[in-house]
Ligand SMILES: Nc1ncnc2c1ncn2[C@@H]1O[C@H](COP(=O)(O)OP(=O)(O)OP(=O)(O)O)[C@@H](O)[C@H]1O
């Protein structure tokens with residue numbers, strides 16, 4: 001356990017990806033308060049809230065993994081406000097990684113960086129990089145459309161398109177120009193089966209997706225997200241609008257997709273994170289606090305602050 005909060009190396013040297021981007025320099029980060037001023041026993045979350053640089057604790061088990069996604073010293077600003085601070089973490093391939101932390105700590109922001117959805121927000125400035133299976137996501141010249149085809153994203157609120165169930169599922173293939181009906185039929189059935197929805201909709205494929213229940217719509221969105229066989233599946237609180245039965249179905253589905261897919265899921269539900277994920281990262285005010293195997297994070301975390309958060313004694 002790295003419990004010593006050594007002063008960090010300067011973090012303001014531009015990375016190659018940043019140097020290549022034709023963007024104005026991001027605002028200078030507020031000068032961090034160095035940890036030497038704090039008692040090492042003082043609560044880390046209090047120290048983070050004061051603006052101190054507090055080293056995250058990353059469990060040794062992460063080092064032995066092959067990562068589908070690597071986040072490297074990522075900083076993000078919305079205008080003048082910094083929302084992510086020097087995040088570095090790897091998401092193991094074929095496993096489920098949960099991002100947890102209080103509202104506003106940057107979970108969705110981090111997830112949206114993976115498919116560069118934050119590019120759509122004018123005020124956003126990013127420094128650092130992410131690698132998808134070794135390929136830079138933020139290097140100059142990355143084709144964002146092609147990049148997004150390599151990942152699937154599902155949001156808190158189901159967002160089926162106003163078209164039939166069938167057309168929703170095969171949408172990614174249509175965009176790619178696929179017209180072969182046999183291929184489309186096969187992918188549609190396969191994806192709906194994988195999303196545990198086939199039996200419920202096989203006789204309604206040509207009805208509007210908007211006629212499905214909320215839980216069915218969310219599984220439809222997952223079917224659409226996996227139809228193009230993505231390298232990583234990004235789920236942002238996919239069950240928060242669902243009842244326990246629909247939630248159970250999505251959780252079972254995540255369990256079945258594990259192995260074939262690498263999944264990163266944001267959840268506020270601690271029991272859900274404990275049930276379905278292999279690794280868990282706790283974020284707080286834009287900083288990584290502790291990251292390790294889920295069993296360790298929930299039963300024997302290295303930080304008492306993590307213990308307090310996962311047992312509901314904080315926040
Ligand atoms: N488009 C935006 N413009 C400005 N600030 C934003 C924007 N989106 C998010 N933020 C800010 O960035 C910080 C992180 O927000 P984010 O939505 O990533 O948090 P979160 O951990 O996903 O929260 P929640 O659990 O409530 O969904 C917050 O302070 C938020 O106000």
Ligand SMILES: [Mg+2]
Pocket residue numbers: 107108109
């Ligand atoms: Mg969020």
